[in-house]
Amino acid sequence: MSGPRVLIAGAGLSGATCARVLAEAGIQVEIREARGHVAGNCHTARCSETGVMEHVYGPHIFHTDRPEVQAFVTRFARFRPYQHRVKARVGGQVFSLPVTLHSINQLFGTTLSPAEARAFIAARSRPPPHGGAPENFEEQALAMVGPEIYRAFFAGYTRKQWGCDPALLPAAILQRLPLRFNYDDRYFSHAFQAIPEAGYTALTEAILAHPRISLHLNRPARPGDAREEGFDHLIWTGPLDAFFGQAEGPLGYRSLRFEREVLPRCRDAQGCAVMNYPDADIPFTRISEHRHFAPWEDPPGTLLLREYARDCGPGDPPFYPLRLSGEMARLNRYLARAREAAGVSFLGRLGTYRYLDMDVSIAEALQAGAALAEALRSGRPLPAFPGGGGA
Structure with a gap:
């Protein structure tokens, strides 16, 4: 030809x-x-x-x-x-992610306005000890949200997801996630x-x-x-x-192992598409319920997938470049x-x-x-x- x-x-x-x-x-x-x-x-x-x-x-x-x-x-x-919305089960409570004004007020037991919350988080932020721009994930998190939010939502989840100390990860991983001082709980803000x-x-x-x-x-x-x-x-x-x-x-790559739970007669098992589990003592990172990704459908059952992150071994599909x-x-x-x-x-x-x-x-x-x-x-x-x- x-x-x-x-x-x-x-x-x-x-x-x-x-x-x-x-x-x-x-x-x-x-x-x-x-x-x-x-x-x-x-x-x-x-x-x-x-x-x-x-x-x-x-x-x-x-x-x-x-x-x-x-x-x-x-x-x-x-x-x-x-519209994707994510929840997180942390310390016996359920929060919305990404971190929003509602997450901040719920975690700290406050009723702050947007301006008050900005000042509140700024006072808790921890600039890098070297005085420059954040050089890794942990420094970026502490500078962005302070130690309380970092420990609650990011530290344990990140260790499970990436299999290493957050201080070894690039700051850019966290830079992709928004911090909102309003009640918009959409995970993404794109037009389409x-x-x-x-x-x-x-x-x-x-x-x-x-x-x-x-x-x-x-x-x-x-x-x-x-x-x-x-x-x-x-x-x-x-x-x-x-x-x-x-x-x-x-x-280095990270892979995922999925644990499927099939519920043929249940129409809603967890009430949302994705529930994150940041607590370090829970071995999986999140549970996704896939019927919620197609709200225009009404199938008779539901399907849950628990995600366990691990290093990519022989035969594993590579998911995430580590870039340590x-x-x-x-x-x-x-x-x-x-x-x-x-x-x-x-x-x-x-x-x-x-x-x-x-x-x-x-x-x-x-x-x-x-x-x-x-x-x-x-x-x-x-x-x-x-x-x-x-x-």
């Missing part, structure tokens, strides 16, 4: 989005996916015992302020509005918040439904496949260190290799070893696909890693 050919490793949202852009630009694309389904960790499937649409690898809520991303995904699926009515797997299948895209499930791609089989380019969405055979040593301070030198060596590698671009959470929301992954894949299509047609150099680079 004439014309450029691109091989994509992975049929998650990043790989599928890039494939669609390339295909619509007239480029032949082959996708090889190691699992037996598309959509990666966003995979959804109908539970036969309860009728609930299950987020198989944990909850995924689509939220974005990027109009180009919203326009892209709504081409392929009907999205239903969904929704879930695809038929699930993320159906969305991804629709994105991949193009005559120039061929999909092969249960077939992992190898780093050398594109070169050996005459493809013009490789898009790699798997783990960055795996592409280089872990030549610089393994990068002690391994940043190793990461930088991999990034240097990626920038110098010919004929391959790295995309997605694993391919760029970053924590990315779904909309950011899609936005970068849209840009990467457009840049790669132009480069293949014109012979121009590819842009720099990450986000579709000729790394």
Whole structure:
């Protein structure tokens, strides 16, 4: 078949989005996916015992302020509005998360106004002892909310989720979470918040439904496949260190173990979509009840998933790049290799070893696909890693 050919490793949202852009630009694309389904960790499937649409690898809520991303995904699926709200069971009480004015007043037994609460928290904040900007998660938390809120909602949960002392984690993890001095208990504040009515797997299948895209499930791609089989380019969405055979040593990832509880005759077990458990003596981090992610449905039963975080071992799906301070030198060596590698671009959470929301992954894949299509047609150099680079 004439014309450029691109091989994509992975049929998650990043790989599928890039494939669609390339295909619509007239480029032949082959996708090889190691699992037996598309959509990666966003995979959804109908539970036969309860009728609930299950987020198989944990909850995924689509939220974005990027109009180009919203326009892209709504081409392929009907999205239903969904406002995510999270509760936390702490010390025998139930609080709303993220931390809001209600959380503050409930924890401290006060009735503060927004202005009073700002001053109250500011008085409890603890700047880093070195006098500079917070350098890790714990310093960021103490500077942002003070010791009481940190101990109640973040310290124990963070140790369970990441498997290490919060002082070893990047400050940026907490910077993603809002602190509100009002009673808005929505977890996200983006303009577009929704879930695809038929699930993320159906969305991804629709994105991949193009005559120039061929999909092969249960077939992992190898780093050398594109070169050996005459493809013009490789898009790699798997783990960055795996592409280089872990030549610089393994990068750290966290995985999750899910404990399913099926209740075929119960319509509501916990009253909310997600209940966090920050207390250190409880081994799991949260319980998600998946019927609440589709409030437009009324299945006869319900399904609970308890999440246990753990280090990623052989055969475990990698969920979260750790990016611990002690391994940043190793990461930088991999990034240097990626920038110098010919004929391959790295995309997605694993391919760029970053924590990315779904909309950011899609936005970068849209840009990467457009840049790669132009480069293949014109012979121009590819842009720099990450986000579709000729790394």
